[in-house]
Amino acid sequence: MGDSDPRAIFGHVAEELGKRKVAFLFIREVEEEDSLLSEIRGLFAGPVIANDEMEAADGARLIEAGAADAVAFGRDYIATPDLAERIAAGGAPNPQHKPTFYPDTGEALSVGYTDYPTMAEAPLSV
Numbered sequence: 001m002g003d004s005d006p007r008a009i010f011g012h013v014a015e016e017l018g019k020r021k022v023a024f025l026f027i028r029e030v031e032e033e034d035s036l037l038s039e040i041r042g043l044f045a046g047p048v049i050a051n052d053e054m055e056a057a058d059g060a061r062l063i064e065a066g067a068a069d070a071v072a073f074g075r076d077y078i079a080t081p082d083l084a085e086r087i088a089a090g091g092a093p094n095p096q097h098k099p100t101f102y103p104d105t106g107e108a109l110s111v112g113y114t115d116y117p118t119m120a121e122a123p124l125s126v
């Protein structure tokens, strides 16, 4: 989602949603120089969850810097059912296989969301 003045519009929305006691904000924003994450966290009264193309180190850095309260992982979690355990163990996520994410072929797939291996089922790659 874009806007001609993202700082003004998203800052205003964050502040107003906080006044209305919305439980949390989930900010999907690729990390770039013009990131509004920290500002939005300062304006919103509740927890802010950062998302988009995050890796474990990004999440740790953002939380350490106070830019976010938590980090969400999307596609890595689809591909890695035990992502939290792998991060804790210093392991890498399984490679993502996009055809199994959101196929629009209309045909039944033999492999999909629930077939990615856990650490116990595949060697841990570090």
Ligand SMILES: Cc1cc2nc3c(=O)[nH]c(=O)nc-3n(C[C@H](O)[C@H](O)[C@H](O)COP(=O)(O)O)c2cc1C
Binding pocket: 028, 051, 052, 053, 054, 072, 073, 074, 075, 076, 101, 102
């Ligand atoms: C197959 C697929 C389905 C998704 N479905 C939704 C959805 O229903 N609602 C939503 O808010 N985001 C949805 N997303 C977006 C993810 O929540 C997330 O914002 C996005 O994948 C970026 O995070 P990532 O880089 O960690 O994957 C979907 C993403 C994928 C790949």
